[in-house]
Amino acid sequence: MKRTGAVIAAAGLSSRMGAFKPLLPFGEFSVAGHLVAMLKAEHADPIAVVTGFRGEELELELADSGVLLIRNEHYETSEMMDSLRLGFGAIAELCDQILVMPVDVPAVTGATVRRVMECDSPIVRTKSMDRYGHPVKLDREMVKLAMAYQGDDGLRGFLKGQKELVRDVVVYDEGSFTDADTREEYRRLLALNGSRGKGYPDGEALKWLLQTSGMPETVRRHSEAVSRKALDMAVRLGRSGICLNLELVRSAALLHDIGKGQPDHARRGAEILSRSGYPLAAEIVRQHHDLDCIPPKADETLVVYLADKLVQGEREVSLEERFERSRIKCAGSREAMEHFERRRLQARRALQVWENSIAI
Ligand SMILES: [Fe+2]
Numbered sequence: 001m002k003r004t005g006a007v008i009a010a011a012g013l014s015s016r017m018g019a020f021k022p023l024l025p026f027g028e029f030s031v032a033g034h035l036v037a038m039l040k041a042e043h044a045d046p047i048a049v050v051t052g053f054r055g056e057e058l059e060l061e062l063a064d065s066g067v068l069l070i071r072n073e074h075y076e077t078s079e080m081m082d083s084l085r086l087g088f089g090a091i092a093e094l095c096d097q098i099l100v101m102p103v104d105v106p107a108v109t110g111a112t113v114r115r116v117m118e119c120d121s122p123i124v125r126t127k128s129m130d131r132y133g134h135p136v137k138l139d140r141e142m143v144k145l146a147m148a149y150q151g152d153d154g155l156r157g158f159l160k161g162q163k164e165l166v167r168d169v170v171v172y173d174e175g176s177f178t179d180a181d182t183r184e185e186y187r188r189l190l191a192l193n194g195s196r197g198k199g200y201p202d203g204e205a206l207k208w209l210l211q212t213s214g215m216p217e218t219v220r221r222h223s224e225a226v227s228r229k230a231l232d233m234a235v236r237l238g239r240s241g242i243c244l245n246l247e248l249v250r251s252a253a254l255l256h257d258i259g260k261g262q263p264d265h266a267r268r269g270a271e272i273l274s275r276s277g278y279p280l281a282a283e284i285v286r287q288h289h290d291l292d293c294i295p296p297k298a299d300e301t302l303v304v305y306l307a308d309k310l311v312q313g314e315r316e317v318s319l320e321e322r323f324e325r326s327r328i329k330c331a332g333s334r335e336a337m338e339h340f341e342r343r344r345l346q347a348r349r350a351l352q353v354w355e356n357s358i359a360i
Pocket residue numbers: 222226256257308
């Protein structure tokens with residue numbers, strides 16, 4: 001297994017923020033502390049943090065974290081690439097590849113870091129639509145070249161010159177693309193962390209995922225119809241005293257087909273959401289096609305599962321109508337027919353649970 005180190009550039013002046021970014025609160029830690037803890041959890045070792053502006057405070061904050069602290073004394077007149085060079089110089093001989101992280105991108109998930117680490121290419125970076133994010137990974141050879149690079153535009157300029165060696169890993173992790181240069185961006189990061197804490201994307205985090213998912217228009221409209229149906233069903237349950245998390249129902253329903261178009265789209269959708277830091281939404285999406293088991297009482301998973309069966313395209317349909325279409329497709333194959341019957345039976349039993357639940 002390759003030994004992966006990390007260099008965190010934290011020497012900058014935080015001038016647009018008006019506060020010292022690395023020490024702003026983030027979750028249980030500071031911005032810098034959170035990033036270090038996440039990288040350690042993913043076994044990045046060694047981790048070099050290059051400090052500069054208010055270096056003593058940051059070094060004190062990280063003193064017990066086991067990272068290597070390197071001071072960029074010329075932080076006022078140097079660029080981020082100069083800090084990276086200092087970090088590379090300190091750890092390049094100790095590892096096979098190095099992750100590059102600016103300190104103000106703390107919300108990137110461990111799953112994203114793992115994917116970048118495991119991608120076998122001289123240079124790896126994350127991508128979403130036409131944006132590139134962090135971490136950027138360089139193998140030992142590329143680290144050497146980056147250290148010698150004297151061209152314009154820092155790391156970005158270096159990457160441009162190595163285009164053919166760069167592998168882009170598509171991720172749906174907003175944290176990989178969100179830094180905290182301004183107070184507004186910092187507020188956004190806190191909101192993102194709040195969504196992660198809930199286990200499903202809401203508000204701006206949900207909007208971001210929907211916008212960057214590349215969902216075709218027909219799928220988006222279907223998902224909106226499923227969301228309306230699921231919320232309607234959840235509200236009716238509420239009247240019978242079964243109070244579901246409506247935000248979770250809406251979020252999972254809008255995202256249930258995020259993996260559509262790929263093999264085993266329910267599992268793929270769950271994987272996307274789980275890697276983005278949303279395990280509750282992921283679990284519902286994983287089961288939206290077939291439930292693991294029928295719950296005794298209606299819950300969020302059952303409601304999204306059923307709503308998807310009761311909406312064809314954008315139109316509401318009965319279970320009978322919905323399954324009649326599938327039956328035609330399965331005719332001719334005994335195996336497909338048996339599978340179809342199992343799914344139809346499960347949907348009927350799930351509907352029965354919902355009807356019993358609202359009859360209480
Ligand atoms: Fe669907």
